[in-house]
């Protein structure tokens with residue numbers, strides 16, 4: 001097995017020689033549209049050598065934005081571990097449905113096997129023993145099943161020889177991004193000193209309002225003005241400084257200047273897409289605005305996918321500047 005790994009490490013699977021530029025090599029698992037990758041690459045010390053996600057619509061966005069490597073769309077369960085190129089860090093925002101309240105509290109027993117994907121990560125770490133990893137998930141992973149799920153995760157990682165630390169970070173308090181998005185970050189290092197020296201980023205002031213990330217005008221299809229819901233929501237949506245959501249029966253106003261957590265289910269028929277008001281009317285955020293509110297750069301390319309897919313991709317992703325801050329802290333100790 002080891003021989004095979006060495007063989008794969010010299011030449012990239014697609015036959016491309018990897019230059020030795022001193023950067024740490026990362027694999028981007030459950031890569032989605034590459035939010036974690038963008039954050040790590042901004043930290044300068046890392047380069048991606050393998051990317052995987054079995055969602056083919058993500059491939060459209062991912063491959064448009066990254067020349068190399070292109071997104072491998074096999075299920076990670078079908079990727080032989082010895083086929084992975086040599087790497088130093090495993091990165092993955094593994095699927096959260098199995099752990100989130102929205103996923104019906106099924107945890108490891110999720111019948112679509114999603115909870116078990118954590119164990120695939122564990123297998124890869126166990127066989128390849130990279131220097132470090134970063135895992136990202138929903139905040140309530142920690143409280144799931146009265147904390148038992150998280151204990152299993154921590155014990156598994158420790159038994160594999162990693163020293164771990166975890167923290168819940170919020171995009172609006174830790175990344176100057178006006179989105180109230182709390183996520184748990186778990187880092188692990190094989191070297192005890194590196195783990196001890198690692199610090200999660202501190203809070204920073206939120207200086208940006210959602211206004212700076214939303215356009216004055218948008219295509220007519222995003223406006224409610226001529227839609228049946230308009231009459232029900234128009235009186236409650238009265239401030240241009242607040243972001244609202246339609247919660248089946250009522251309008252919910254969010255904290256001033258801040259967007260509520262963007263979620264993957266924004267893609268399901270436009271439900272939950274945050275609503276704003278300006279001189280032209282009342283409208284949903286556009287997919288592009290959702291990407292900006294995850295801190296993706298303006299130049300990030302979005303293809304001609306249905307809006308529902310793009311909302312889903314944005315909600316499933318991460319806040320890029322927050323990942324960049326975590327990556328910089330990891331770079332300091334590695």
Ligand SMILES: C[S@@+](CC[C@H](N)C(=O)[O-])C[C@H]1O[C@@H](n2cnc3c(N)ncnc32)[C@H](O)[C@@H]1O
Pocket residue numbers: 030031032033034035036052053054055058074075076077092093094095096117313316317318
């Ligand atoms: C929470 S999202 C991660 C998004 C990513 N961090 C980003 O920046 O876009 C989880 C991803 O895991 C992928 N996924 C779920 N099961 C998978 C499997 N068996 N193999 C590969 N990818 C899988 C989903 O398609 C989804 O894109």
